[in-house]
Amino acid sequence: MKDNRIVERDVDNADIRINAKGVNVFYGDSHAIKDVSVDIPANAVTAFIGPSGCGKSTFLRCLNRMNDTISICRVTGDILLDGEDIYDKRVDPVQLRAKVGMVFQKPNPFPKSIFDNVAYGPRIHGLANTRAELNEIVESALRRAAIWDEVKDRLDAPGTGLSGGQQQRLCIARAVATAPDVLLMDEPCSALDPIATAQVEELIAELAENYAVVIVTHSMQQAARVSQKTAFFHLGSLVEFGETGQIFTNPKDPRTESYITGRIG
Amino acid sequence: MTPLVNPPRKSIHQIDARTKKRNAAEARFKAYGLAAITLGLFFLVVLFTTIIKSGLPAFTRTAVAVEMTLSPADHAAAEKQLMKTGAYQKLFVAAVQQQLRIDATDDAIQRLLGKVGGDIRAFYKENPSMIGKAHVFTLSASSRVDAYLNGKLTRETLVDSRFMQLSDLDLVDGLVDAGIIQSTFNWGFITGADSGVDNPGGAGIGASVVGSFYMMLVVLVLSLPIGVAASIYLEEFAPQNKFTDLIEVNISNLAAVPSIVFGILGLAVFIQFMHLPQSAPLVGGLVLTLMTLPTIIISTRAALKAVPPSIRDAALGLGASRTQAVFHHVLPLAMPGILTGTIIGLAQALGETAPLLLIGMVGFVARGYPTGLLDGFTEANSAMPAQIYTWAARADSAFYDKAWGGIIILLAFLIVMNIVAIILRRRFERRW
Ligand SMILES: Nc1ncnc2c1ncn2[C@@H]1O[C@H](COP(=O)(O)OP(=O)(O)OP(=O)(O)O)[C@@H](O)[C@H]1O
Ligand SMILES: [Mg+2]
Numbered sequence: 001m002k003d004n005r006i007v008e009r010d011v012d013n014a015d016i017r018i019n020a021k022g023v024n025v026f027y028g029d030s031h032a033i034k035d036v037s038v039d040i041p042a043n044a045v046t047a048f049i050g051p052s053g054c055g056k057s058t059f060l061r062c063l064n065r066m067n068d069t070i071s072i073c074r075v076t077g078d079i080l081l082d083g084e085d086i087y088d089k090r091v092d093p094v095q096l097r098a099k100v101g102m103v104f105q106k107p108n109p110f111p112k113s114i115f116d117n118v119a120y121g122p123r124i125h126g127l128a129n130t131r132a133e134l135n136e137i138v139e140s141a142l143r144r145a146a147i148w149d150e151v152k153d154r155l156d157a158p159g160t161g162l163s164g165g166q167q168q169r170l171c172i173a174r175a176v177a178t179a180p181d182v183l184l185m186d187e188p189c190s191a192l193d194p195i196a197t198a199q200v201e202e203l204i205a206e207l208a209e210n211y212a213v214v215i216v217t218h219s220m221q222q223a224a225r226v227s228q229k230t231a232f233f234h235l236g237s238l239v240e241f242g243e244t245g246q247i248f249t250n251p252k253d254p255r256t257e258s259y260i261t262g263r264i265g
Numbered sequence: 266m267t268p269l270v271n272p273p274r275k276s277i278h279q280i281d282a283r284t285k286k287r288n289a290a291e292a293r294f295k296a297y298g299l300a301a302i303t304l305g306l307f308f309l310v311v312l313f314t315t316i317i318k319s320g321l322p323a324f325t326r327t328a329v330a331v332e333m334t335l336s337p338a339d340h341a342a343a344e345k346q347l348m349k350t351g352a353y354q355k356l357f358v359a360a361v362q363q364q365l366r367i368d369a370t371d372d373a374i375q376r377l378l379g380k381v382g383g384d385i386r387a388f389y390k391e392n393p394s395m396i397g398k399a400h401v402f403t404l405s406a407s408s409r410v411d412a413y414l415n416g417k418l419t420r421e422t423l424v425d426s427r428f429m430q431l432s433d434l435d436l437v438d439g440l441v442d443a444g445i446i447q448s449t450f451n452w453g454f455i456t457g458a459d460s461g462v463d464n465p466g467g468a469g470i471g472a473s474v475v476g477s478f479y480m481m482l483v484v485l486v487l488s489l490p491i492g493v494a495a496s497i498y499l500e501e502f503a504p505q506n507k508f509t510d511l512i513e514v515n516i517s518n519l520a521a522v523p524s525i526v527f528g529i530l531g532l533a534v535f536i537q538f539m540h541l542p543q544s545a546p547l548v549g550g551l552v553l554t555l556m557t558l559p560t561i562i563i564s565t566r567a568a569l570k571a572v573p574p575s576i577r578d579a580a581l582g583l584g585a586s587r588t589q590a591v592f593h594h595v596l597p598l599a600m601p602g603i604l605t606g607t608i609i610g611l612a613q614a615l616g617e618t619a620p621l622l623l624i625g626m627v628g629f630v631a632r633g634y635p636t637g638l639l640d641g642f643t644e645a646n647s648a649m650p651a652q653i654y655t656w657a658a659r660a661d662s663a664f665y666d667k668a669w670g671g672i673i674i675l676l677a678f679l680i681v682m683n684i685v686a687i688i689l690r691r692r693f694e695r696r697w
Contacts, residue, residue, distance in 0.1 A: 098584030
């Protein structure tokens with residue numbers, strides 16, 4: 001796709017969903033994220049771009065406290081979700097993660113049936129009262145993740161038996177089924193063919209009507225196509241953050257320009 | 266830069282020296298492996314044939330079937346005697362004499378069949394209706410009769426003793442001629458209890474199987490939940506610090522502690538301090554639990570570690586709690602490994618003898634089954650390996666056969682347990 005068109009940007013800057021201020025992340029002694037401040041708008045897509053190892057996934061994982069599971073990982077700074085500090089003592093990370101869903105870089109379906117994979121979130125959060133409701137949630141999630149047609153005849157088959165790209169879409173469906181307010185997607189399309197990619201991008205656009213979506217991507221075109229805001233990370237620092245149109249057409253920092261034109265990476 | 270010189274083209278149909286060397290190394294390695302497996306199988310076959318050959322006699326018994334009719338007059342007369350069982354013995358000897366073509370003394374018959382008067386009297390006491398009717402008494406012959414019949418004892422090697430005399434062999438031949446001596450399957454060995462030191466023919470392993478069963482029940486009920494819970498906590502919840510490291514090292518060390526140490530610990534703590542009954546399967550089970558726990562914990566932790574972390578991330582990312590992630594996703598995946606570890610631990614415990622030595626289960630003559638279901642835990646009993654050890658230590662060589670027979674039963678249980686482990690593994694693994 002040679003699509004360098006930049007989507008219409010009419011972001012209401014006042015409506016900020018996640019507000020990160022001076023975030024530092026350490027893995028033991030290594031300083032992975034250095035003083036990053038980002039505002040993630042509601043009802044929009046924010047893209048994180050940057051070379052491999054620059055800390056995109058690490059920062060993304062801070063937003064739903066998935067870094068808590070890594071014992072050597074330490075996070076400082078403030079991250080506010082709707083004005084409330086998510087690292088506050090009173091916050092239960094379990095409750096937070098139900099609101100801030102996540103799709104991981106590597107597809108990780110449960111070794112259970114396709115149906116059970118998608119139904120797991122709704123089940124533990126009690127989103128469906130009847131079996132029919134649950135079926136409906138599962139179907140709509142699978143449809144939105146553009147995988148329904150491929151799996152509708154084998155919902156009882158193991159999710160791990162799908163191809164890599166199908167597994168990734170299954171994981172997207174699984175995250176969507178939990179109905180989060182914010183969806184964090186770590187390279188959701190890295191294993192997908194152009195058709196599935198287009199479908200997932202459509203889904204992202206659709207989700208952005210109601211949710212805040214954050215997407216990490218290595219594809220400049222994808223960032224340009226789907227996002228309204230773009231953050232460029234380099235060596236653990238946030239180099240530039242702004243309107244996608246501005247970042248891609250008129251970057252302020254020379255490093256951003258080199259990266260998007262393919263000179264550093 | 267020096268120009269790269271293209272090496273001369275070689276046909277891939279020609280195998281070069283390096284490849285040849287590599288292939289030879291591979292072939293050698295395969296040969297070593299094959300040799301190792303063959304050797305292993307050879308020893309396994311030797312082991313099994315020895316065990317089965319030596320153990321089979323325990324499962325057969327030489328019995329003498331004597332038909333006897335007790336007339337009411339004889340019955341009344343015998344009951345009037347002072348030595349009632351002696352009177353019955355005489356009547357029985359008379360019945361044997363009748364069916365034989367040779368003379369046999371009372372003593373000789375007693376040597377071959379034991380003092381049976383008591384058994385016969387008890388039979389008529391219980392079944393008075395049989396008085397006056399013909400009844401076939403099937404009585405075990407002494408272990409020396411067995412030995413004579415299967416060729417282990419010959420007229421040349423026999424030394425007269427109070428157990429058997431040369432003349433008795435004529436009697437045995439006479440019994441064979443009369444067709445009233447027969448070899449039958451010895452159910453008594455499987456269902457019976459231990460006998461006294463002078464009656465190897467009557468010894469059975471049944472009671473100690475029950476003892477072992479109760480012990481295994483205690484071990485399973487205690488060590489599986491405790492072991493799995495401890496492993497889950499250590500693996501999934503415990504913080505990584507010096508203290509948990511210490512616990513970890515200690516658990517690994519416990520697995521290597523000789524079992525006799527657990528035995529003496531059990532003696533000190535459970536019997537001397539807590540005053541639990543000696544020789545009881547409950548105490549044996551508690552001691553074996555201590556021994557089995559490290560095995561279960563180590564294998565359970567290994568099984569939990571083997572579950573990919575991405576599964577935990579997936580569940581946590583959906584807003585599952587840690588407990589939910591563990592019980593919904595991690596534990597089911599670790600189940601086959603946990604079960605294998607548990608069954609290996611149980612199998613070890615089943616065959617363990619040393620700790621039982623110290624809590625008084627060895628040398629204990631288990632004369633009967635426990636009287637009630639719950640009494641099985643607290644009543645003194647033996648266990649299979651302890652029973653085998655006891656038999657092997659007895660003077661009468663006929664007990665030696667019993668020990669081998671006991672080993673067959675023990676191995677049968679172990680094989681069954683392993684099959685159960687395999688079936689369970691398959692069942693759980695099928696759920697991807
Ligand atoms: N669990 C961890 N323990 C220690 N260091 C880590 C861990 N995860 C990531 N890091 C380090 O943190 C830095 C940022 O990693 P991160 O995964 O966030 O990069 P990324 O931008 O997502 O890269 P990619 O585009 O390749 O996914 C890297 O230097 C990495 O080595
Ligand atoms: Mg990453």
